[in-house]
Amino acid sequence: MDSIRNCVAIFKRxxxxxxxAPVAYVFMIVFLVLTGFLTFxxxxxxERQTADLQPFFFWLPWVFLLLVPAATMGxxxxxxRAGTIELLLTMPITMFEAIMGKFLAAWLFIALNxxxxxxxxxxxxxxxxxxxxxxxxxxxxxxxxAGAYVSVGMLTSSMTRSQVISFVLALVFCLLFVLAGWDPVxxxxxxxxxxxxxxxxxxxxMTHFESxxxxxxxxxxxxxxxxxxxFMLVATHVxxxxxxxx
Amino acid sequence: xxxxxxxxxxxxxxxxxxxVSFEVKKGEVLGFLGPNGAGKTTxxxxxxxxxxxxxxxxxxxxxxxxxxxxxxxxxxxxxPENAPAYDSMTVTDFLAFIADIRGFRGQExxxxxxxxxxxxxxxxxxxQPFGTLSKGYRQRTCFAQAIIHNPAVLIMDEPTDGLDPNxxxxxxxxxxxxxxxxxxxxxxxxxxxxxxxxTRAIIISNGIxxxxxxxxxxxxxxxxxxLDDMFRMLTLDKEEKANG
Numbered sequence: 060m061d062s063i064r065n066c067v068a069i070f071k072r073x074x075x076x077x078x079x080a081p082v083a084y085v086f087m088i089v090f091l092v093l094t095g096f097l098t099f100x101x102x103x104x105x106e107r108q109t110a111d112l113q114p115f116f117f118w119l120p121w122v123f124l125l126l127v128p129a130a131t132m133g134x135x136x137x138x139x140r141a142g143t144i145e146l147l148l149t150m151p152i153t154m155f156e157a158i159m160g161k162f163l164a165a166w167l168f169i170a171l172n173x174x175x176x177x178x179x180x181x182x183x184x185x186x187x188x189x190x191x192x193x194x195x196x197x198x199x200x201x202x203x204x205a206g207a208y209v210s211v212g213m214l215t216s217s218m219t220r221s222q223v224i225s226f227v228l229a230l231v232f233c234l235l236f237v238l239a240g241w242d243p244v245x246x247x248x249x250x251x252x253x254x255x256x257x258x259x260x261x262x263x264x265m266t267h268f269e270s271x272x273x274x275x276x277x278x279x280x281x282x283x284x285x286x287x288x289x290f291m292l293v294a295t296h297v298x299x300x301x302x303x304x305x
Numbered sequence: 306x307x308x309x310x311x312x313x314x315x316x317x318x319x320x321x322x323x324x325v326s327f328e329v330k331k332g333e334v335l336g337f338l339g340p341n342g343a344g345k346t347t348x349x350x351x352x353x354x355x356x357x358x359x360x361x362x363x364x365x366x367x368x369x370x371x372x373x374x375x376x377x378x379x380x381x382x383x384x385p386e387n388a389p390a391y392d393s394m395t396v397t398d399f400l401a402f403i404a405d406i407r408g409f410r411g412q413e414x415x416x417x418x419x420x421x422x423x424x425x426x427x428x429x430x431x432x433q434p435f436g437t438l439s440k441g442y443r444q445r446t447c448f449a450q451a452i453i454h455n456p457a458v459l460i461m462d463e464p465t466d467g468l469d470p471n472x473x474x475x476x477x478x479x480x481x482x483x484x485x486x487x488x489x490x491x492x493x494x495x496x497x498x499x500x501x502x503x504t505r506a507i508i509i510s511n512g513i514x515x516x517x518x519x520x521x522x523x524x525x526x527x528x529x530x531x532l533d534d535m536f537r538m539l540t541l542d543k544e545e546k547a548n549g
Contacts, residue, residue: 061408068405072391079393142389146450149353149385150406151378303355 065152069160070167073134077168086130090172093122098179110187115179116197116272120237120265123169123208128229130168131212132162132222137297139220144303159297162213162288169205173198193274199296203284207264208233210291217298233264236287240265306331307352307458311361314347314512318392321347323512324361330490331457334480335491336503340540345492346511349462352490353383365455375511379407381518382456386463388447392436396427399435400453407454410440417453424479432457441472441484448476458488465498477502496532510540 077083094115098104102114138144147157183189208229214229238244240263248256260266264287267280307329315320322344329335339345350356352363356376363370367376392398400421406412422428425445430438437444444464453460464480465473480502482487491502499506499520506523508516516523518538520532527535 065406068402071393071405072377072402075398076391078392113441141392142385142387143391145350145385146383146447147390149378149381149383150403151375153375170369203344209332300357 062156065156066160069157071163073161073164074167077183084127087172087175090122090126091175094176096120106226110189111182112179112183112194112197116201118269119201120204123205124230124233124237127169127205127208128212128233131165132216132225132227134165134213135217136222136225143221148303154296154299158292162209162292165209167205169209170202171207173201173205190263191275196274196276197272198199199276200268204264204268207284207287210288213294214298217295238264306366308364312348312351312358312363313360314351314356315359321512325514325520327507327510327514327517329490330486332485333505334484334489334491334503336499336506337490338494338499338506338536339509340494343509344398345509346462349460349492354378354461355379380457381449382454382459383463384447384451384464388444390435393434395432395434396400397431399446400449403450404455421449421453440467444468459483460490462492464491465495491501496536508539510535515539
């Protein structure tokens with residue numbers, strides 16, 4: 060019980076700190092404008108003649124690539140820069156509770172942003188009869204994808220006291236996870252090492268996100284995202300334990 | 306109440322703290338003295354559970370900081386060096402967060418909050434973000450954070466650093482007021498402070514305790530009967546030896 064209370068206290072503070080600064084609102088606007096622009100204009104949503112969210116989900120991993128690291132870069136690096144980490148970790152809580160509280164706050168913040176894209180659903184429903192199952196699966200997949208990005212961002216944030224370095228590292232790590240399963244890249248590799256290409260692709264955010272988008276929530280994809288998040292959170296724990304005073 | 310046993314801390318090849326042991330009883334105010342880089346902050350960070358010791362341990366009210374950190378931390382109030390807090394939070398929000406994490410709920414939380422705000426005279430700035438406060442108010446806010454749960458052990462790293470003489474006086478007065486029912490450790494390199502508030506002092510140099518006694522005992526050890534001569538004698542000697 061105590062453990063959950065501590066998590067909630069950290070979680071609440073983190074969520075508040077997002078909305079206390081204007082950054083949260085700027086972030087939301089940029090996210091919504093960007094996804095809207097890419098979905099409706101760049102992929103010619105209205106001219107496709109199909110009522111589904113394919114164009115939206117297609118762009119999401121790329122939008123996340125830029126924006127999620129921006130939302131997570133301060134999680135630990137700012138604590139370290141300001142010295143508040145010393146305060147936080149001398150409170151009667153465990154490191155795990157602090158990590159979970161922060162992770163869930165950042166994840167919820169991104170999930171909220173995803174939720175605010177609902178006008179795209181309304182538009183699609185107004186124009187045609189989309190497959191509701193595929194839409195729900197797509198959104199659930201998007202939230203899991205966001206969790207994976209957030210966990211990577213949290214790890215890089217724990218590595219440095221500079222938010223800029225944290226942002227760049229998160230972007231590079233996430234880019235690797237994306238490119239490993241991106242068709243133009245896997246296509247080039249699969250010619251000379253098909254097995255290897257397949258193996259590498261199976262570690263990619265993209266491969267697992269694409270199968271969910273088709274409307275199938277496969278247990279394997281859920282397990283994949285859960286494992287990525289668990290791994291990143293454990294790694295954050297290790298990094299913080301070793302470098303918290305640095 | 307607080308027992309420190311053979312604490313050691315290495316950072317790579319650097320041996321920052323090498324075998325520090327002492328005991329502090331209820332009602333004592335222990336001054337923790339030493340030149341910059343002597344290992345004061347590192348020792349305090351180990352006692353408060355922020356840094357894991359390389360060897361040795363500390364026991365707070367019977368709870369071992371290495372094997373039962375959460376219980377031990379509940380007994381401790383800690384004011385870190387430079388009084389850190391979240392810049393974007395207001396004083397009230399920040400203290401409410403600390404109260405939350407310290408396990409206060411409902412009315413109990415409000416009471417704890419109000420009483421600490423009165424005690425530390427933060428009423429005027431309670432709705433101001435921490436980042437906009439002056440050094441004195443920052444220090445007091447962080448001090449409030451350390452005493453909100455009325456801890457048995459209070460550990461303060463340079464609590465009067467950077468304050469003006471009036472503010473220093475206030476902080477010392479607060480320490481004195483709380484002293485009878487607590488264990489208090491204050492690190493400082495201001496020697497007048499030892500005379501002003503401490504019942505006992507430890508001088509640490511290069512990670513080793515070089516003197517431990519009441520201010521009067523320490524003064525008696527030097528030829529001139531002055532604390533700063535005594536301090537120079539003990540720590541300069543060590544530093545020169547360490548440097549070759």
